[in-house]
Amino acid sequence: xxxxxxxxxxxxxxxxxxxxxxxASLMAAMVSGxxxxxxAAVCYVVLGAPDVAMTEASIGSGLSTLIFLYAIRRTAxxxxxxxxx
Amino acid sequence: xxxxxxxxxxxxxxxxxxxxxxxLMLGYTLVDRVAAVDLLTVxxxxxxxxDAHVAGRFIYLDVALVYGVLSFLAMLAxxxxxxxxx
Numbered sequence: 001x002x003x004x005x006x007x008x009x010x011x012x013x014x015x016x017x018x019x020x021x022x023x024a025s026l027m028a029a030m031v032s033g034x035x036x037x038x039x040a041a042v043c044y045v046v047l048g049a050p051d052v053a054m055t056e057a058s059i060g061s062g063l064s065t066l067i068f069l070y071a072i073r074r075t076a077x078x079x080x081x082x083x084x085x
Numbered sequence: 086x087x088x089x090x091x092x093x094x095x096x097x098x099x100x101x102x103x104x105x106x107x108x109l110m111l112g113y114t115l116v117d118r119v120a121a122v123d124l125l126t127v128x129x130x131x132x133x134x135x136d137a138h139v140a141g142r143f144i145y146l147d148v149a150l151v152y153g154v155l156s157f158l159a160m161l162a163x164x165x166x167x168x169x170x171x
Contacts, residue, residue: 008102015106028118034159035122041152042129046136050148062155069162
């Protein structure tokens with residue numbers, strides 16, 4: 001049962017990471033990256049490390065999402081420049 | 086009886102995660118994806134609470150609490166961004 005939950009969470013982490021790489025919109029990619037760290041935090045809880053999960057949830061899902069949001073707002077849609085191949 | 090309730094909630098959480106990830110991958114607009122992430126956050130909190138009950142470790146509920154507050158703040162920031170635009 002517990003292994004099944006861990007496998008489901010790992011598949012969700014992989015799906016979120018692939019989406020964060022593949023999505024064209026910066027905002028959607030940022031949300032998907034936050035989702036990957038959210039699933040990682042739940043995975044840590046299921047594996048029995050609540051303190052690691054709390055740190056991952058506060059830094060990975062909360063703080064880095066806010067910092068990325070601020071950065072996207074400051075650079076204001078620069079994804080349409082020469083970086084896209 | 087209690088076992089049955091736990092199994093039903095585990096099945097519901099499974100389908101919540103599955104359909105949430107499906108909506109995130111298919112999502113037509115950005116708002117769909119943000120709503121899917123919010124749904125997955127709530128489902129994850131319920132998964133943590135269920136695991137706290139099954140494993141009998143109630144310190145996991147603190148993680149669920151911190152998680153709920155932080156995801157609320159992140160969704161608030163994203164919603165403010167979506168309303169104001171660039």
